[in-house]
Amino acid sequence: MDLAYLLDFLRRLAANNNTPWMAEHRPEYQRARAAFAELIGQVLAEVAKTDPSLAGLTPTEAMFRLHKNDRGHRDPEPYKRRMGAGLLHGGRHAARAGYYLGVQPDGKSSLRVGFYHTTPALLGALRQEIHYNADEFHRQREAPALLRYFPAGLTTDAEQLVRPPKGYPADHPDLAWLKLKSFGAVRTFSDAEVAQGPGFVALAVAAIAAARPLVDFFNEALEPNG
Template sequence: MNLAPVLSFLRELAVNNNKTWMDAHRGEYQRARTEFTELMQMALQGLQQFEPELAGNTAAASQYRINKNDRFQQSNEPYKKHMGAGFARDGRHSPWAGYFLAVGPNGTSWVGAGKWRPETPAVARIRQEIHYNAPTFHALRQHSDMLHYYPDGLEGDRLQRPPKGYDKNDPDLEWLKLKDFFVSRSFTDAQVLKPNFAQEIVTSFRAAQPLVNFLNQALMEG
């Protein structure tokens, strides 16, 4: 596996983000995609060693398209500036919590885990699980492995006011107000190009497994 062509292609795409350029550089795109697919396969194989729910997943079902989705497009550029994958039960667009990977140039590569912006019924179930099982939740988010690989902890927006049904004096209010239940860590280009990058991804995912399991348990019980 050689991720240098991936970073090189995406670096050029960032300043030539149009269909004409992409059509003229289809060969470079295919080579970059091949290298990224190999990285995905290595990450997925590592994940499957400790996540039985992902046993049937494939790299093909995990990779996101490089074309932007019109529903979420915030600019006229037709292509994303990274290559990404999502590993979760039932595939990359699954409603379950899972593991995510993005490779991009200039320090924009990252891995993450959890559930980003769950739907209203799902977020209600997650909040209920935090409320009922606060000691378990705090133990997993404060675990040494979690803090080592994800020092920023749980990320994302929070409600301005307590969610419906919860007291303003609830000791866990800071966490109940979360809209997202997600951790991530970024990588420099130099780190991406190291021979152990795939293993670093898998190790990072494993550190987040307790969070993913906690969230999926909440979603399963809804």
């Protein structure tokens, strides 16, 4: 698992983000993608030992395409500058809370945990759960284990409604949370951390384990709609 090579390839791709360059360097891309697939496979194998919902999920089902899906052609760069995967039961596009691991050079590698699929029905279910079980919500988002790996905690900086959601008063004590359109915490990693290989796998697995109670809280709310 040569993650140093993966970082180097992505750095070169960022400087040459065009189709002719990618065609010329296809073997290097395949080597880099194989390194990322091995990373995701190892993380999944470890996480599945304690999280049965991810047992059987393959790197292919988890990994996102490198090519951008920009049908409007507004972005001159055809490729993303990172490789990413969604570790969710049902695959990367499942409408559930989960874990998103991405590798990108220059300290931009990250692990995002939470719920990012913003359909009205799912958001409504999640808001209702926060409203009904506020104490448990706050207990999970303030859990010391979570904050150890995600020091900034669950963010309120995500996209949100301008007004209170329908059915909730403007003076609701948790209005800042109820207005959110997604719920997530993020941890970034240095290139040195990523290049450790097995050490990075262990760090990602530990961070996922710390976030699992919060992710489970979200998924319990979403289950009737999933």
